[in-house]
Amino acid sequence: MSYTVKEIFLTLQGEGGQAGRVAVFCRFTGCNLWSGREQDRESAQCRFCDTDFVGTDGVNGGRFETAAELAGKIDSFWPAPSEDNGRKLVVFTGGEPLLQLDTPLIEAMHVLDFDIAVESNGTVSAPAGIDWLCISPKAGAPLRQTQGTELKLVYPQPGLNPADLAQLDFRLFWLQPMDGAHQAENLKAAIGYCLEHPQWGLSLQTHKLTGIP
Numbered sequence: 519m520s521y522t523v524k525e526i527f528l529t530l531q532g533e534g535g536q537a538g539r540v541a542v543f544c545r546f547t548g549c550n551l552w553s554g555r556e557q558d559r560e561s562a563q564c565r566f567c568d569t570d571f572v573g574t575d576g577v578n579g580g581r582f583e584t585a586a587e588l589a590g591k592i593d594s595f596w597p598a599p600s601e602d603n604g605r606k607l608v609v610f611t612g613g614e615p616l617l618q619l620d621t622p623l624i625e626a627m628h629v630l631d632f633d634i635a636v637e638s639n640g641t642v643s644a645p646a647g648i649d650w651l652c653i654s655p656k657a658g659a660p661l662r663q664t665q666g667t668e669l670k671l672v673y674p675q676p677g678l679n680p681a682d683l684a685q686l687d688f689r690l691f692w693l694q695p696m697d698g699a700h701q702a703e704n705l706k707a708a709i710g711y712c713l714e715h716p717q718w719g720l721s722l723q724t725h726k727l728t729g730i731p
């Protein structure tokens with residue numbers, strides 16, 4: 519299978535339980551819950567997306583014909599040989615990465631000694647072999663992947679309450695304040711919910727606070 523990639527870059531994971539870790543981000547093109555076009559946003563299943571995942575025109579984006587070719591490109595961004603014992607980490611995101619991430623690519627990344635993290639909306643069930651699976655459910659969209667490492671709910675979402683998700687099979691539970699017009703009040707609401715329901719912790723988008731990609 520070939521892969522279409524919006525962008526590939528080295529940064530710090532900004533969100534969730536691995537925030538602060540160095541990682542190569544591979545952002546796939548395309549999502550099943552929004553076309554990515556502004557004129558379609560109000561009629562989309564997911565309407566608050568903060569990301570451009572359309573096309574292959576981002577930094578180091580393109581079409582990759584084989585898993586080995588894409589894995590080699592991702593590896594080329596890792597800053598040093600792993601002689602310092604630091605584990606190599608790739609974060610597959612998008613768009614919706616589970617529309618494209620497959621077993622050959624997972625195996626190719628593991629051959630290169632990468633830990634594999636994924637950011638998914640949970641509407642597609644995940645293949646085996648992912649080392650860190652973050653699921654971020656979306657109101658009104660079917661949740662098919664109900665098990666993983668962390669569940670990260672963008673908050674608040676009318677029609678999708680944390681209590682509806684609290685029994686699922688995840689190790690970590692995060693509320694991530696919805697960025698956009700009401701960011702300040704969403705932050706306040708998320709903090710308030712966590713303080714009353716300590717199963718949930720606060721996930722901040724720290725890359726936005728620090729101004730890195």
Ligand SMILES: C[S@@+](CC[C@H](N)C(=O)[O-])C[C@H]1O[C@@H](n2cnc3c(N)ncnc32)[C@H](O)[C@@H]1O
Nearest residue numbers: 566567568569612613614637638639654696697
């Ligand atoms: C752009 S999405 C890509 C991965 C996947 N499609 C998903 O939704 O999980 C990456 C992460 O950003 C979160 N996100 C998207 N828009 C956001 C916003 N406006 N405020 C806070 N988090 C947002 C998503 O919920 C997800 O956890």
Ligand SMILES: Nc1nc2[nH]cc(C(=O)O)c2c(=O)[nH]1
Nearest residue numbers: 530531532533611637725731
């Ligand atoms: N630094 C950084 N961390 C992130 N964590 C999840 C992101 C995403 O867009 O999936 C993201 C992102 O875009 N940048």
Ligand code: SF4
Nearest residue numbers: 549552564567613639
């Ligand atoms: S599911 Fe993820 S990538 Fe797709 S529109 Fe929503 S936040 Fe954006």
Ligand SMILES: [Mg+2]
Nearest residue numbers: 568569611731
């Ligand atoms: Mg992002």
